[in-house]
Amino acid sequence: MSEKSPLLELENVSKDFGNVRALQNVSTKVVAGQVTCVLGDNGAGKSTFIKIISGLHKPSGGKYKFEGHEVAFESPREARALGIATVYQDLAMAPLMSVWRNFFLGSEPVRRFGPINLLDTKFARKTAKEEMAKLGIDVRDIDQPVGTLSGGERQSVAIARAVYFGARVLILDEPTSALGVRQSDLVLGYVRAAAARDLGVILITHNPQHALPVGDRFLILNRGQSVGQFEKADLSYERLIELMSGRVHAA
Amino acid sequence: MSEVDGLTPTKTGDERITYRGPIKRLLVSPEIGALIGAVVVWAFFWGNGDKFGTAGSTANFLDVAAPLGIMAVTVALLMIGGEFDLSAGVMTGASGVTIALMAKYFTDGGISLWICIPAAFLLAGCVGWWNGFLVNRTGLPSFIVTLGSFFVIKGANLVFSKRINSLVNVSDVDKAHGYGFFKAVLGGENKFGDMKYRDVIFLVGGLLFAALMILGFMEQALVRRAQRSNTHFLLALVGVAAAIFGVLTLHRTDSVNGNTLAGVVGLIGTVVAIVFYARARFDSREKVVGSLPVASKKFLGLGLLGVLVASFSGQLFDRNEERVMLQWMPLWMRFVVAIAAGALPLVITIRSFMRGDVERRGRVIASLIVRLPIICLVSLTGIVSLFQLTTVQAVRAVLITVAGVGAATCFYQARRAAGKSSTKWFINIGVLMTVAFVFVAFTLRADSSAPRFRGGIFTSLLLASALALATTLVEASHRSRTKADEAADQLGRRMVLLGVVIGAIALSVRLLLSDGVFRMSVFWWMFFTAVGAFVLTKTKYGNWIFAVGGNKDAARATGVPADKVKTALFMATSLMGAFVGAMILMRLNSVQAQQGDGQEFEYIIAAVVGGNLMTGGYGSVVGASLGALIMAVSKNGIPAAQWNQDGRFIFLGAVLLVAVLVNNYVRKKANEQR
Numbered sequence: 053m054s055e056k057s058p059l060l061e062l063e064n065v066s067k068d069f070g071n072v073r074a075l076q077n078v079s080t081k082v083v084a085g086q087v088t089c090v091l092g093d094n095g096a097g098k099s100t101f102i103k104i105i106s107g108l109h110k111p112s113g114g115k116y117k118f119e120g121h122e123v124a125f126e127s128p129r130e131a132r133a134l135g136i137a138t139v140y141q142d143l144a145m146a147p148l149m150s151v152w153r154n155f156f157l158g159s160e161p162v163r164r165f166g167p168i169n170l171l172d173t174k175f176a177r178k179t180a181k182e183e184m185a186k187l188g189i190d191v192r193d194i195d196q197p198v199g200t201l202s203g204g205e206r207q208s209v210a211i212a213r214a215v216y217f218g219a220r221v222l223i224l225d226e227p228t229s230a231l232g233v234r235q236s237d238l239v240l241g242y243v244r245a246a247a248a249r250d251l252g253v254i255l256i257t258h259n260p261q262h263a264l265p266v267g268d269r270f271l272i273l274n275r276g277q278s279v280g281q282f283e284k285a286d287l288s289y290e291r292l293i294e295l296m297s298g299r300v301h302a303a
Numbered sequence: 304m305s306e307v308d309g310l311t312p313t314k315t316g317d318e319r320i321t322y323r324g325p326i327k328r329l330l331v332s333p334e335i336g337a338l339i340g341a342v343v344v345w346a347f348f349w350g351n352g353d354k355f356g357t358a359g360s361t362a363n364f365l366d367v368a369a370p371l372g373i374m375a376v377t378v379a380l381l382m383i384g385g386e387f388d389l390s391a392g393v394m395t396g397a398s399g400v401t402i403a404l405m406a407k408y409f410t411d412g413g414i415s416l417w418i419c420i421p422a423a424f425l426l427a428g429c430v431g432w433w434n435g436f437l438v439n440r441t442g443l444p445s446f447i448v449t450l451g452s453f454f455v456i457k458g459a460n461l462v463f464s465k466r467i468n469s470l471v472n473v474s475d476v477d478k479a480h481g482y483g484f485f486k487a488v489l490g491g492e493n494k495f496g497d498m499k500y501r502d503v504i505f506l507v508g509g510l511l512f513a514a515l516m517i518l519g520f521m522e523q524a525l526v527r528r529a530q531r532s533n534t535h536f537l538l539a540l541v542g543v544a545a546a547i548f549g550v551l552t553l554h555r556t557d558s559v560n561g562n563t564l565a566g567v568v569g570l571i572g573t574v575v576a577i578v579f580y581a582r583a584r585f586d587s588r589e590k591v592v593g594s595l596p597v598a599s600k601k602f603l604g605l606g607l608l609g610v611l612v613a614s615f616s617g618q619l620f621d622r623n624e625e626r627v628m629l630q631w632m633p634l635w636m637r638f639v640v641a642i643a644a645g646a647l648p649l650v651i652t653i654r655s656f657m658r659g660d661v662e663r664r665g666r667v668i669a670s671l672i673v674r675l676p677i678i679c680l681v682s683l684t685g686i687v688s689l690f691q692l693t694t695v696q697a698v699r700a701v702l703i704t705v706a707g708v709g710a711a712t713c714f715y716q717a718r719r720a721a722g723k724s725s726t727k728w729f730i731n732i733g734v735l736m737t738v739a740f741v742f743v744a745f746t747l748r749a750d751s752s753a754p755r756f757r758g759g760i761f762t763s764l765l766l767a768s769a770l771a772l773a774t775t776l777v778e779a780s781h782r783s784r785t786k787a788d789e790a791a792d793q794l795g796r797r798m799v800l801l802g803v804v805i806g807a808i809a810l811s812v813r814l815l816l817s818d819g820v821f822r823m824s825v826f827w828w829m830f831f832t833a834v835g836a837f838v839l840t841k842t843k844y845g846n847w848i849f850a851v852g853g854n855k856d857a858a859r860a861t862g863v864p865a866d867k868v869k870t871a872l873f874m875a876t877s878l879m880g881a882f883v884g885a886m887i888l889m890r891l892n893s894v895q896a897q898q899g900d901g902q903e904f905e906y907i908i909a910a911v912v913g914g915n916l917m918t919g920g921y922g923s924v925v926g927a928s929l930g931a932l933i934m935a936v937s938k939n940g941i942p943a944a945q946w947n948q949d950g951r952f953i954f955l956g957a958v959l960l961v962a963v964l965v966n967n968y969v970r971k972k973a974n975e976q977r
Contacts, residue, residue, distance in 0.1 A: 145854060146920055147853065148849070149920070157858065157861045158858070158863045169843070
């Protein structure tokens with residue numbers, strides 16, 4: 053697996069906001085089919101980090117490479133066009149709209165009917181259901197409002213949506229933060245399922261218990277600086293906790 | 304799951320295979336409350352005053368209500384998009400004033416309407432764009448922004464019409480060039496002499512609607528048989544033939560006996576057709592015999608009581624319609640009674656509060672805070688409106704409506720309770736219900752003084768009892784489906800949809816040509832409702848509107864141009880205001896500068912009554928249109944029933960509250976079942 057060339061690579065990236073150094077010299081890589089976990093306590097710079105990857109911020113220094121080419125995104129739309137999809141905490145969903153309407157929100161399938169563009173509801177319903185089944189999610193009713201789903205199910209809709217719309221790198225911002233134990237397990241299962249479909253996944257979390265079982269590579273941030281980057285084999289739970297809390301520096 | 308409890312989908316087993324029946328799915332749609340409300344309010348006033356519901360008065364009030372209906376459509380879209388437009392009302396006035404002033408004063412002979420009307424649209428477009436721009440740019444609530452626009456436009460209307468025309472009323476636009484064309488397009492009335500086709504279309508359309516609805520519901524609710532039973536199918540065809548024969552004969556004969564015979568043949572034919580069609584196509588249920596549950600018995604008793612009240616309410620009062628009721632009661636006593644009635648729920652709640660334990664008290668307080676003002680208001684409204692009932696006929700209509708609907712509900716509950724244990728009793732209750740309603744129908748027919756009321760209630764009760772009988776027989780003898788079956792569901796959905804379309808066309812033809820005059824205003828109302836509903840549910844723009852109102856950040860994050868959608872909605876509202884303004888101007892040939900002032904709240908009320916959520920993200924255009932219809936019906940029905948005209952505001956307030964409560968309740972219940 054590690055022989056694969058990385059999809060996305062960051063080299064010594066930093067970001068300043070005026071005189072605030074939000075991020076300094078952080079490097080990581082994302083490989084297709086693997087999960088890269090970004091760990092850190094509150095204020096460690098995780099949010100700045102994903103905003104750089106998703107194209108919302110331009111890095112102040114360092115290199116951002118996508119498939120070996122250096123890129124500089126002007127807007128999140130450009131990043132999305134390359135297949136870098138972000139699932140934010142609020143999931144970008146309208147709770148009163150049905151699952152399939154949310155699934156295709158912003159990229160609705162249309163069927164030409166003379167001069168009129170019709171919404172292809174049949175295709176949308178069928179595809180939404182199928183795509184979610186591929187990740188192992190069985191929605192009871194594709195017409196039910198997203199607001200009636202459980203937190204984990206809602207996450208899964210967002211993940212399935214990103215996968216369907218051609219994401220190659222999937223950024224998940226704290227997907228388990230508001231969930232209970234069972235729901236978190238479910239979502240982590242979907243994360244693995246997404247990686248198994250040859251996507252590079254970046255999982256942002258502050259919970260080492262969630263990160264350790266699914267991650268292949270771990271980037272640990274503390275106060276805007278990289279504490280280090282580790283492969284799964286090099287890391288134990290205790291060591292991870294120590295590193296995150298900032299008590300021990302990387303050897 | 305065993306065969307025994309197959310009548311209603313039960314909640315045992317895996318939750319995932321719980322199947323939502325067609326009725327429940329229908330109940331989640333936002334317009335359902337408005338639909339029920341429209342039918343009830345219509346029926347209420349129709350039974351109440353002889354002047355309501357005649358062809359002429361229907362046409363008139365639809366004509367008057369069209370501006371409200373058209374505006375409700377676009378205001379609903381805007382509301383689903385999460386915003387309000389308080390300037391929508393005065394926009395209609397501004398457009399009228401602009402057109403009229405330009406047409407009369409700008410040059411010597413005035414300007415052609417071909418220039419004035421586009422100019423008014425341009426102005427409206429700019430106002431809408433400005434509203435949208437400000438809301439997007441400043442992030443201020445649209446309530447504030449459009450309130451500003453409202454005052455500015457209101458002032459401008461007055462200033463310009465006074466300064467240029469020296470009056471607040473600009474009239475005589477008809478000399479302007481192009482008046483003929485625009486009058487015909489916007490406010491035209493075209494006579495259609497022959498009413499025969501109108502009635503044929505209405506009748507056939509109505510029958511097709513009913514048939515397709517029943518077939519569609521059966522398709523979605525029952526389990527298909529392995530093989531079609533041809534004997535049963537033939538019998539069903541015989542039933543259809545009998546029904547058609549009955550209807551045709553009814554159309555031709557004039558004698559009482561002939562009519563009765565034809566009616567009976569037609570009804571029996573309908574029941575036979577439905578029952579045997581179900582037999583031919585769907586799997587039957589093994590017979591289950593058991594005793595009748597207590598709940599079922601209670602409801603049966605209540606239902607019979609309701610039937611008795613309904614039957615004898617006609618005979619309680621003498622036939623003199625002109626007699627004014629309640630004159631003997633002095634005014635102060637009416638107030639005392641009204642206040643006592645309003646306070647009654649309060650007393651009951653407080654008593655139940657005093658009795659309960661601590662935990663119960665908490666719950667009671669919570670429900671008290673939410674419900675008390677509403678309960679008091681509704682009961683006060685009910686009592687006050689009772690005092691507005693001044694004719695015997697009105698009291699009778701109220702009594703019959705309440706008792707009849709109550710009885711029907713009780714019978715239905717009894718049926719449901721019986722369905723869980725006993726097929727035999729289920730059928731018996733259905734038959735009993737039918738007989739009871741036929742009895743009511745005949746009593747009323749014999750003893751009401753208003754011929755139309757008598758005939759109408761009679762017919763609808765007979766039809767309702769035939770349908771009740773048919774559905775009871777079908778439900779009792781067939782297994783209901785508990786699992787989803789994509790193909791059958793889709794077929795059923797299509798049938799229902801086709802039925803709704805045919806029914807809507809038939810009803811539209813009937814309303815459009817109610818007195819043989821085709822009114823453009825009513826046409827535009829229907830047209831914009833159809834377009835709005837289409838855009839909202841069948842295009843991607845509709846999806847965007849829902850999303851922008853439901854979660855604007857989400858919409859933006861997924862690539863929906865949220866600001867553009869909002870601006871477009873504001874512009875659509877203002878443009879529609881201009882359209883309505885031009886329409887009213889063409890019809891009246893004059894415009895008041897204050898026209899539309901205060902109407903914006905009526906638009907919003909119509910949209911809310913129609914099931915649109917004030918916070919956005921949920922709603923229906925058809926619902927808003929129905930909401931406007933409810934308001935129009937009550938505005939027209941109250942004077943027709945000879946009530947105090949000012950009472951319509953009380954009525955409107957109660958309708959608003961009740962509609963919203965029913966909408967919320969139904970939606971909550973339906974979603975719980977998922």
